[in-house]
Amino acid sequence: AQSVTQLDSQVPVFEEAPVELRCNYSSSVSVYLFWYVQYPNQGLQLLLKYLSGSTLVESINGFEAEFNKSQTSFHLRKPSVHISDTAEYFCAVSEQGAQKLVFGQGTRLTINP
Amino acid sequence: EAQVTQNPRYLITVTGKKLTVTCSQNMNHEYMSWYRQDPGLGLRQIYYSMNVEVTDKGDVPEGYKVSRKEKRNFPLILESPSPNQTSLYFCASSFWSGGGSAEAFFGQGTRLTVV
Numbered sequence: 226a227q228s229v230t231q232l233d234s235q236v237p238v239f240e241e242a243p244v245e246l247r248c249n250y251s252s253s254v255s256v257y258l259f260w261y262v263q264y265p266n267q268g269l270q271l272l273l274k275y276l277s278g279s280t281l282v283e284s285i286n287g288f289e290a291e292f293n294k295s296q297t298s299f300h301l302r303k304p305s306v307h308i309s310d311t312a313e314y315f316c317a318v319s320e321q322g323a324q325k326l327v328f329g330q331g332t333r334l335t336i337n338p
Numbered sequence: 339e340a341q342v343t344q345n346p347r348y349l350i351t352v353t354g355k356k357l358t359v360t361c362s363q364n365m366n367h368e369y370m371s372w373y374r375q376d377p378g379l380g381l382r383q384i385y386y387s388m389n390v391e392v393t394d395k396g397d398v399p400e401g402y403k404v405s406r407k408e409k410r411n412f413p414l415i416l417e418s419p420s421p422n423q424t425s426l427y428f429c430a431s432s433f434w435s436g437g438g439s440a441e442a443f444f445g446q447g448t449r450l451t452v453v
Contacts (some may be wrong), residue, residue, distance in 0.1 A: 234378065257438045268342075268428060268444035269381075276439050315380060319438035324369050324388070325396075326430075326442055328380040 227252040227318050231329035238306055239337050246301040246332045248316030258299040259317040259326070260290055269315060275299065286310075311336045340365050344429050344445035351419055351452055359414045359448050361429030367443075368434040370412040371396065372404065374425040375447075381428065387412055388434065419452045426450075 232247040250256065257276050261269040273284040280292040290301045299316060316329040342363045351357055363370065371386035373396075383396030387406040401423055403415040412431075416423060427448045432440040 229380075231380075259441075261444075268446045269430075269442075270444070271441045274441065321439075322437040324432070324434065324437055324440070325371075325383065325386065328373075328382075330378055330380040 227256065227320050227327050229316050229318050229327055229329035231314075231316055231332050233332050234330065235333045235335065237335045237337060240308055241305045243304050244302065244306050244310075244334065246314050246316075246334065248299045248301065248329060250297050250299065250316075250318045252297075252318060252320055255321045257319045257321065258290075258292060259319070260284075260288070260299070260301050261315045261317060261328075263313045263315065263331075265312070272301075272314070306334070306336050308336050308338065310334060340443065342429055342431055342443050342445040344427075344448050347446060347448060349448060349450050351450070353420055353452055354418050357416050357419060357450075359416075359427060359429075359450070361412045361414065361445060362410050363412075363429075363431040363443070364410065365431060365433070365443065366409065367431040368409070369440070370406070370429065370431045371442075372402070372412070372414050373428045373430065374398065374423075375428060376425050384414070384427075416450075419450075421452045424450060424452050 228251045259274045260272040262272045275292045283289045317326045372384040373381040385404040387393045429445040430442040432442045
């Protein structure tokens with residue numbers, strides 16, 4: 226069965242600094258990978274996803290993630306964060322052939338001015 | 339506007355008093371599911387449904403029931419709530435992709451407290 230580990234429960238950074246949120250997964254079959262964002266008091270929204278093709282995927286608000294099959298990782302990065310990026314970020318995996326999403330524990334990103 | 343609507347957003351109840359959390363989606367999605375979110379544990383799937391009258395257990399189904407009589411609705415039922423079911427609950431829907439690739443749309447969440 227697949228599993229997801231987010232290595233950091235909290236990540237504090239200063240505004241305009243770069244950030245990386247780490248995600249590793251475990252699965253015996255091919256997977257689809259997702260990052261969801263949860264702003265305070267809201268539901269989860271899809272940030273970006275890897276289904277196939279280019280291993281580097283980007284979101285509309287400057288985040289990117291790279292699928293690394295050999296390291297079974299899907300780390301999320303942003304070169305310069307903004308106060309509005311303050312949220313909890315969840316990495317999720319879905320095995321091909323199964324509709325089920327398995328989530329990591331979440332990483333709370335806090336941006337300090 | 340495409341959305342998943344949950345009600346209520348907040349609920350405080352007493353142990354043993356049956357309750358239902360409603361979930362409705364307007365995207366004609368086949369697949370719907372319920373998750374609970376607890377600190378340090380992420381989201382864990384409670385139940386899911388692949389279509390009308392087709393439901394199955396997720397990872398933490400004990401103490402919960404669901405039904406799928408219509409495509410758009412997927413209520414979560416707690417027959418006899420207990421304090422360990424105090425949590426933040428999310429309903430989600432997606433179209434059936436044949437396995438795994440479809441984006442899930444989430445409701446705003448229901449914060450349940452059982453005293």
